[in-house]
Amino acid sequence: MGNLVQVQFRNRSGDGFGGRPYTYIADVDLQEGDIVTVPTASGDSQAIVFRTNVPESELPKWLGRDSLRHITEPAIPEGNPFAEFFYNAGRKEDVNQDAD
Numbered sequence: 471m472g473n474l475v476q477v478q479f480r481n482r483s484g485d486g487f488g489g490r491p492y493t494y495i496a497d498v499d500l501q502e503g504d505i506v507t508v509p510t511a512s513g514d515s516q517a518i519v520f521r522t523n524v525p526e527s528e529l530p531k532w533l534g535r536d537s538l539r540h541i542t543e544p545a546i547p548e549g550n551p552f553a554e555f556f557y558n559a560g561r562k563e564d565v566n567q568d569a570d
Contacts, residue, residue, distance in 0.1 A: 476524055496522075
């Protein structure tokens, strides 16, 4: 069984993460601060790992472990040449400003 982690989603403005934490099961090794792709009811979204090793006893009684979604892909490592593209997806400014 995977580790329980809590994540916070990217802000609508795209310049950070926040809001209430959501609990997922991590099927891969994750660290606090990792940027991950997580499944939601509306499709995949980017989130930051806010907390790892969340005790199962902290889950609300009405929320069973079987109803949690899984994080199945590792975080994009820092220094990845494509990280800028993934982290800035949906932002309006041109991320390739040196091309001119």
